[in-house]
Every structure is written in C-alpha cells, then in structure tokens.
Amino acid sequence: MPLVHQLDAAYAAAKADPAFQGELRSFLTHYVGRPSPLYFAERLTEHFGGAKIYLKREELNHTGSHKINNCMGQILLAMRMGKTRIIAETGAGQHGVATATVCARFGLPCVVYMGAVDVERQKPNVFRMNLLGAEVRPVTSGSATLKDAMNEALRDWVTNVHDTYYLIGTAAGMHPYPVMVRDFQAVIGQETKDQVLEAEGRLPDAVVACVGGGSNAIGMFHPFLNDEGVRLIGVEAAGEGMGTERHAAAINGGRPGVLHGNKTYLLQDHEGQITEAHSISAGLDYPGIGPEHSWLHDVGRATYLTATDAESLEAFMLLSKLEGILPAIESAHALARIGDVAREVGPGGVVVLNLSGRGDKDVATVAAHLGRTI
Amino acid sequence: MTTARIDARFAKLKQEGRAGFVAYVMAGDPDRDTALEILKGLPAAGADLIELGFPFSDPMAEGPPIQRAAQRALAAGMTLRGTLDLARDFRETDQDTPIIMMGYLNPLLSRGYGTFARDAAAAGIDGVIVVDCPPEEARPLAAALDAAGLSLIRLATPTSDDARLSVIVQGTSGFVYYVSVAGVTGVKEADADEVAPHVERVRKASGLPVAVGFGIKTPERAAAVARVADAVVVGSALVDEVAKAVERNELVTSAVLSKAESLAKGVRFARTGQPTKTTV
Ligand SMILES: Cc1ncc(COP(=O)(O)O)c(C=O)c1O
Numbered sequence: 056m057p058l059v060h061q062l063d064a065a066y067a068a069a070k071a072d073p074a075f076q077g078e079l080r081s082f083l084t085h086y087v088g089r090p091s092p093l094y095f096a097e098r099l100t101e102h103f104g105g106a107k108i109y110l111k112r113e114e115l116n117h118t119g120s121h122k123i124n125n126c127m128g129q130i131l132l133a134m135r136m137g138k139t140r141i142i143a144e145t146g147a148g149q150h151g152v153a154t155a156t157v158c159a160r161f162g163l164p165c166v167v168y169m170g171a172v173d174v175e176r177q178k179p180n181v182f183r184m185n186l187l188g189a190e191v192r193p194v195t196s197g198s199a200t201l202k203d204a205m206n207e208a209l210r211d212w213v214t215n216v217h218d219t220y221y222l223i224g225t226a227a228g229m230h231p232y233p234v235m236v237r238d239f240q241a242v243i244g245q246e247t248k249d250q251v252l253e254a255e256g257r258l259p260d261a262v263v264a265c266v267g268g269g270s271n272a273i274g275m276f277h278p279f280l281n282d283e284g285v286r287l288i289g290v291e292a293a294g295e296g297m298g299t300e301r302h303a304a305a306i307n308g309g310r311p312g313v314l315h316g317n318k319t320y321l322l323q324d325h326e327g328q329i330t331e332a333h334s335i336s337a338g339l340d341y342p343g344i345g346p347e348h349s350w351l352h353d354v355g356r357a358t359y360l361t362a363t364d365a366e367s368l369e370a371f372m373l374l375s376k377l378e379g380i381l382p383a384i385e386s387a388h389a390l391a392r393i394g395d396v397a398r399e400v401g402p403g404g405v406v407v408l409n410l411s412g413r414g415d416k417d418v419a420t421v422a423a424h425l426g427r428t429i
Numbered sequence: 430m431t432t433a434r435i436d437a438r439f440a441k442l443k444q445e446g447r448a449g450f451v452a453y454v455m456a457g458d459p460d461r462d463t464a465l466e467i468l469k470g471l472p473a474a475g476a477d478l479i480e481l482g483f484p485f486s487d488p489m490a491e492g493p494p495i496q497r498a499a500q501r502a503l504a505a506g507m508t509l510r511g512t513l514d515l516a517r518d519f520r521e522t523d524q525d526t527p528i529i530m531m532g533y534l535n536p537l538l539s540r541g542y543g544t545f546a547r548d549a550a551a552a553g554i555d556g557v558i559v560v561d562c563p564p565e566e567a568r569p570l571a572a573a574l575d576a577a578g579l580s581l582i583r584l585a586t587p588t589s590d591d592a593r594l595s596v597i598v599q600g601t602s603g604f605v606y607y608v609s610v611a612g613v614t615g616v617k618e619a620d621a622d623e624v625a626p627h628v629e630r631v632r633k634a635s636g637l638p639v640a641v642g643f644g645i646k647t648p649e650r651a652a653a654v655a656r657v658a659d660a661v662v663v664g665s666a667l668v669d670e671v672a673k674a675v676e677r678n679e680l681v682t683s684a685v686l687s688k689a690e691s692l693a694k695g696v697r698f699a700r701t702g703q704p705t706k707t708t709v
Contacts, residue, residue, distance in 0.1 A: 058588065196496050197487060206489040213490070214612035216588075229563065313534045314487060316563050326508050327539025328486040 058216045059316075063231045065136045070238065075131065082127050086160065087117050089124075089242065093250035093407070098377040105397030106260060106404030110380070111247050113271065113411050120383060120412030121243060121271045122153035122224060128239035130157040133220035140219045142166045144208040146173055146201035146267075147337035147385075148180025149412060150224030155189035165189040168207045170200035173337055180416060198331045201341050205315060225268025226345035229316025233273075233345045240274025247407055248278050260400045261286035264409040265389040266359065267303075267338050269345035271411040276357060286358065288396060289348060290389045292334035293361035303332035305344040306352050306359045319346040335364035335420065336384040338412075362391035368424055371414060383412030384420060432580050434555045435527045435603040438477060439638045439659065448655035449477035450696040451640055452689050453531065453664030455498035456483050456515050457507025459675050464502075466682045468519045471526070474686045475693025478527045478640075479519075480558070480662060483512040485533035490560045492615035494665035497672060509536045509545070513552040520553035529582055529603075531558040534566060542573035549579060556580035556603045571600065582606050585631050587623075598635035604660065605635045610644040615665025619644040621653035628658050648695030655699035663692050 069075040083089040092112045100108045113121040133141060141163050145151030151167040158165035167184055171193040174181055181191050197203035205228070212221040226236040244262070251259050262279060264272035266289040279285040294302035302308055305320040312321040314329055322330045322342035332342045351357035362370070370390035374382050382390060386409070393408050400406055414421075422429045442449045452471050457464050471479055484499040484507050491499070516528050530549065537545050537559065549557065556579055562570060571581045580603035585594060588611065598605060607628060609619035624641055631639045641654050642662030654661045667685055674684040 060593070196493075197500075202487060206487055209489045210492070210613045214616065216611060311538075313538055313561065313563060313566060315489070316561055318563060318566065321535070323535065323539065325539070327536035328503065329535070330486075 058213065059229050059231065066132060066231050066235050069132050069135055075135065079128055079131055082131070083124065083242065087123050087127060088115065090246045090250070091115050093247060093254065095254070096378050099374065100397070102373070102377055103394040103397045105394070105402060106400035106406045108393060108397055109251065109254070109259070109405065109407045110410045111243060111275065111407055113243060113409060114380070114383065114386070114413035118153045118156050119415065120149050120153065121240060121274065122150045123156065124242055124274070125224065125236050125239040125270060126150070126153040126157045126222060129220070129222045129235070130161055130163070133222065134161060136220065138218060138220035140164050140166070140215065141222050142168065142208050142211050142219055143222045143224060144168045144201065144204040145224060146170070146204070146340050147416070148173070148177040148184065149338055149416070151189070151191070152180055152183050152187070154222050154224070155184040155187035158189060159187045166211070167191050168194050168204040168211070170198070170204050171195045172199045173201065173204070176337060200331065202314070202329060209315070224270070225341070226270040226273045226347065227268040227315060227317065227319070227341070227343055233317065233347055236270050237273045237277055237347060240270050241277045243271065243274040243409060244276060244278035247275065251405065251407060255405050257405070258282055258285050259407045260284070260404040261288055261396050261406045262409065263288045263290065263389050263393055263396055263406060265290050265339065265385050265411060266344060266348060267292070267385060268341050268343065269348045271409055273345060273347055275409045276351070280356065287351065287356060288392070289357055289359045290392050291359055291361045292336060292339035292388055293363040294333040294335070296363055297361055301333035302361070303334040303339050303341065304361050305342060306348065307361050309342070311349065314343050317346045319343055319349040320352070335367060335424070336388065338383070338385040339388065360392050362388040366391040368421060371417070371421060375414070380410070381414030381418070382410055383414050384417040386411045387414070432555060432578060432602050434525065435478070435580060438525070438527050439604065442477060442659070447700055448658055448696055449640070449660035450475055450651070450693040451478040451480055451642070451660050451662040452476035452667060453480040453482060453642070453662060454685070455495065455502050455668055456481055456512035457502035457505050458498045458668060458671055459501050459681060460505045461507065461511065461515065463681050465515055465518055467685050468515060469522055470682060470686045471689060472523055474689040475697060476526065476689060478529065478660065480529045480531045480664065481512060481516060482664070483509055483530055483532040483536060485536060488533060490613055492613040492665060494615040494669045494672065498668040501671070509540055513548050513554070516554050517552040527555040528553065529556040529558055530554055531560070533561050534559050534570070537570070538566070542570050543576070546573040546577035546579055550577040554579060556582045558582045558584065558606060560584070584608055587611055587627060591630070591634065594631065594634045598637070601635060601637065604638040604640050605631050606662070607631050607639050607641045607658070608643045609641050609654070612643070614643050617644045618646065618650065619654060621657055624654060625657040648691050651692050652695040652699035655696040661696050666692070
C-alpha cells in the first residue's frame with residue numbers, strides 16, 4: 056500500500072516540525088480543554104481500602120472522551136498534507152463524533168462509516184454527527200459492525216487517496232497509524248506523570264486503562280514504559296464471560312494474526328477467519344488490538360485483565376454514586392478492576408485510572424440492562 | 430519446480446503472439462461442486478491461467494461483487510483446505526493451466542506458511558497472491574513458498590514509483606500483477622491508454638510478464654488491455670454471473686463459462702482481429 060508510505064513521510068516531517076507541534080498544543084489547550092485534571096477519588100479509595108486512586112479525567116475533554124486528542128492531531132496533519140476530504144470509521148460513535156467535530160471546526164467535509172448494526176444501537180451519536188455536518192454511511196457488509204466499517208473506510212481511502220485523508224480512531228491499522236495515534240494520545244500519560252509527581256512527589260505504582268483498539272491505554276502507558284516500577288494494566292472486555300464466545304478480549308481470548316495490515320492478537324476461528332467481538336460497550340467491540348499492546352503483552356511489560364458486561368455495569372453505578380461521575384461504559388471496564396489493583400498495591404500506594412470518557416451516551420444502555428424504561 | 434507451469438504458459442502465449450486471459454473465480458462459490466464444475470470448464474472456455482480466490486471474512490481490497498462471493502463461499506463452508514482440494518480435483522483433468530491462489534494473509538498465517546506451501550504445491554497450485562501482506566511478513570511467506578517451488582506474485586499499482594517498484598519485484602517470479610485502477614476490485618474501469626506506460630515500466634523493472642487486473646469487465650475493455658499487457662485478469666464480472674444466476678435460479682456453471690468465453694475471445698483476438706471461420 057503506497058498510500059501509507061506517503062502518510063508515513065508526512066507524519067515524520069510534521070512530528071519533527073515545532074510549528075506543527077505548537078499549533079497542536081494550542082488547539083489542545085483552547086479547544087479541547089487540556090490539560091485534563093488528575094483527580095484524587097477519595098470516596099472510591101475509601102470504598103476499596105487499598106492504594107490511593109486517582110482518576111485522569113479524559114471525560115472532561117470537549118466531546119467527552121480521549122478520542123479528540125487523536126482527531127486534533129490527525130486533522131492538522133491532513134490539512135498539512137493538502138487533503139480536502141476526511142473519512143473515518145466508528146463503532147460507538149465516539150470517534151465519529153470527535154472526527155465530525157474537528158471537521159466542522161476546520162470546514163472539511165466528513166464521511167463516517169459505521170456498521171449498520173451500530174447505527175441502530177447508537178442513534179443519538181448518529182444524530183450528533185449529522186448535526187456537526189458529517190455524513191454517516193451505514194455499512195452492511197460482513198458482520199455490519201466496527202471491523203466492517205474499517206474495511207469500508209479503507210476501500211474508500213484506496214479509491215480516493217488523491218484528496219482524502221483516513222482518520223483512524225484507534226492505535227491499530229497499518230503503519231504508521233498505531234505509532235501516530237499513540238503519539239497523539241501520549242499527552243494523557245505525560246500529563247499524568249507531571250500531575251502525579253506534583254500531587255504525590257512520586258510515580259504511581261500502577262496505571263490502569265480499558266482496551267478496545269488500545270488508544271487510550273497506549274496513550275497512558277507509553278510515557279511510563281521506561282519507569283519499571285510502574286505497572287501497566289489494560290482491561291479487555293469479557294462480554295458475557297471468557298468462558299463464552301461472546302467477548303471482545305483479543306489478548307486474553309484470541310491469538311496472533313494479521314488484520315488491517317498489522318500483526319497482532321485477534322479474535323479468529325481455527326481457519327483464520329475473523330470472528331465478531333461482543334461487548335456491552337460498542338467502543339470495545341473490536342476483534343483486534345493495537346500491535347504495541349500485543350508486544351507489551353508478549354514481553355511481559357504490561358498486564359491485560361478482563362471485565363465482563365455485568366462487572367462493568369456495577370462499576371458504572373459505583374462511580375456514579377460514590378464520586379458523582381458517570382463513566383463511559385468502556386472506561387467502566389477499567390473501573391471494574393481498579394479495586395483489585397488498589398488492594399493488591401495496598402495502602403500507601405498510588406494508582407491512576409484513565410477515565411477515557413463520560414457516560415451520558417450510555418444511560419439508555421444501562422437502563423435497558425437494569426430493565427428500566429426512560 | 431511448479432513455477433515452470435506459469436513460465437511455460439507465458440512462453441506459449443508469446444509464441445502465439447497474444448495476451449493471456451486470466452479468469453478469477455472464488456473457491457466454493459456458490460458451492461463446492463458448482464465451483465469445481467466451473468474450474469474444470471474454464472480452460473475450454475479460453476482461460477489461459479486461473480486465479481482461484483480463497484474466501485476471507487474481511488476482504489478489504491474487494492468491491493461488492495467479490496465481497497459477496499467470499500460471503501457466499503464462507504456460508505457454503507469453504508475453507509483453505511477445501512480450496513486446495515478443489516485445485517487437486519481440477520488437476521486430475523488439467524496438467525497445464527497455471528492456478529494462482531488469491532486472497533488475504535490471515536488464513537495462511539493461521540495454517541502456518543510452511544504447511545500451507547507444501548500442501549498447495551502438492552495440490553497443483555503454482556503461485557499465490559496475497560493482498561494484505563504487511564512488510565514484515567513478506568519475507569517469511571516468500572521463503573516458505575519458494576521452498577515449495579511456488580511463486581509469490583507481487584502487486585504493483587499506479588502509485589508505485591520506480592523506487593517502490595524495484596523493492597516490490599525483488600526476488601519475484603512468474604509474473605507481476607499490475608492493479609490498473611486506484612481502488613478496490615470491480616468498481617472503476619481501467620483505461621488501456623493509461624495502463625500501457627505502467628505495464629512497460631513494470632516489465633522493465635521485473636523482467637517478467639505483466640498481468641493487468643481490477644476494473645476490466647467487458648470483452649471490449651479486455652481486448653483493449655490485451656493489446657498492451659501480457660495477460661488480462663477478469664474477476665468481478667465473472668463472480669457477478671454467479672450472483673445473477675443464483676438470484677434468477679439459472680444454471681450457474683453455464684452462465685459463468687459463457688461469460689468467460691466471450692471475455693477470452695476478446696483477449697485472444699485483440700491483436701489479430703476476430704477470425705471469420707475458426708472459433709475458440
Ligand atoms: C470512552 C471510550 N473509551 C475507550 C474506547 C476504546 O478505544 P481505545 O481502546 O482506542 O481507547 C472508546 C472507543 O470508542 C471510547 O469511546
């Protein structure tokens with residue numbers, strides 16, 4: 056794919072250009088609202104009775120999740136490359152909304168591919184994208200979910216590469232996307248490092264994040280890679296349970312393979328056909344995981360746990376009641392394991408949870424699972 | 430060496446002073462028995478080489494026709510092993526027509542490159558085209574295929590500049606597949622005048638015959654490309670015949686083979702003009 060060579064070169068040049076970095080920093084400050092706070096969750100800490108728990112408040116970013124960090128970086132790159140049309144894939148619609156938002160801000164036409172099944176499940180986000188001026192194209196091929204939306208976006212890209220930029224939403228896909236998305240999300244870990252040093256005078260014992268394609272997790276992990284005392288913990292979606300076939304845990308329940316141009320852990324059958332992921336959270340519903348996570352797992356630098364739908368729902372309600380924060384159901388997967396981590400580290404320790412998004416988008420899902428009508 | 434079959438076929442085409450017709454069909458589409466019947470009928474319909482697609486759940490370089498063909502084949506239970514079995518059965522009646530398997534990497538990786546390569550060679554496969562091979566996987570895959578005497582056929586595109594081209598064709602054999610339009614299979618139409626200089630460039634860089642595919646659907650278009658290329662690949666137009674025949678409850682095999690025949694004629698007589706007496 057020669058189109059990625061062009062992107063690779065353009066990104067390398069932008070990365071090394073102080074003007075590009077300065078422009079990005081300015082938009083992150085004034086438009087996205089960075090830095091996001093690092094908040095000591097006192098009541099959550101008391102509840103579990105272990106290490107001090109801090110929340111990195113990515114849910115307070117404009118559009119309500121970490122996704123916009125990456126979108127801002129990539130749209131500035133797209134404009135620098137002279138591209139005039141933006142396409143993206145989305146599952147839950149969070150990345151689609153963030154992409155539609157930056158496209159509106161910079162006046163670029165935006166097409167978002169979304170599995171037809173997800174279009175049905177996530178109607179409010181489809182409408183939000185429309186309000187922002189984006190065209191949402193339902194994808195009916197394959198299983199009509201996130202991976203198929205990604206396939207369709209790739210097809211559009213190879214057909215229209217002369218004027219079109221493909222704004223991928225997670226740290227997966229072919230090189231240079233995993234590296235580039237990680238770089239744009241690494242602001243999460245960098246800020247966390249400074250903030251925790253300021254608050255505690257030391258590095259945390261562990262950082263914890265949910266893992267779909269892996270962008271919020273790798274953004275949190277990356278600046279700590281060389282700090283060996285900091286445990287890196289990712290939480291995959293176990294759906295209805297790891298003993299069932301209905302989960303989305305590529306590392307815990309898959310094996311290495313190649314999809315979308317990169318080698319990584321994948322959910323697949325014994326013939327190497329990609330199987331569908333299942334999770335209560337559409338944002339974690341991807342059968343793969345970014346290749347850097349696969350590597351961190353293989354070398355043992357990061358640990359990947361799982362949380363089921365039910366555990367995540369419970370965590371969703373716990374944080375709402377104890378801290379007055381509705382977490383995204385994706386982030387609630389990380390929350391579902393934070394108690395175990397905090398107790399393992401023990402009192403006197405410090406752990407940070409990346410609260411990747413806010414939960415307003417999920418209230419209907421949560422209500423449905425509680426058997427309530429709203 | 431199994432590659433000999435590809436080389437012999439292109440030598441024969443050169444001798445005859447014409448381009449070859451490469452027919453792409455999907456293994457197991459719409460079911461195993463029909464697919465075998467189609468395969469066995471293709472040489473007589475005028476196919477000089479056969480590209481045998483093996484289905485994958487996520488065919489991201491494919492337009493709707495081949496996407497649907499893969500879904501039909503998977504629904505009918507086709508597998509990588511099943512694809513090799515089809516080739517082996519085809520070889521019972523044809524020893525000369527090269528078969529190139531075409532598809533995506535993960536099923537091969539899942540099987541293991543070495544095992545796959547040995548089984549493929551034993552089944553009478555001559556070469557393999559992989560659409561989505563990341564750079565770090567190309568070397569081990571090529572080495573395994575090479576050890577079994579199979580060619581890894583490389584893809585060149587309109588955007589491959591000379592520097593890229595020399596990397597792409599390194600150590601390749603058989604022929605080079607030139608993707609004639611930017612995009613996916615079966616959507617845009619290829620333009621012979623635009624294709625011509627690229628074919629020459631790829632020939633020069635590789636020293637190999639160049640087959641042109643993606644976006645060739647009619648005998649006229651096939652003939653135009655046949656005047657500038659060493660071989661012409663048609664896929665979507667053939668698998669569309671499967672879809673149409675299934676939908677209308679008509680005979681699939683004869684629909685596909687008669688389409689293949691008209692395309693093959695377009696290619697065969699592209700440089701000499703249609704003969705008045707003899708037919709294919
Ligand atoms: C709030 C939130 N967190 C996490 C994710 C998962 O993506 P990633 O693993 O790339 O961070 C999503 C994806 O939509 C999301 O919306």
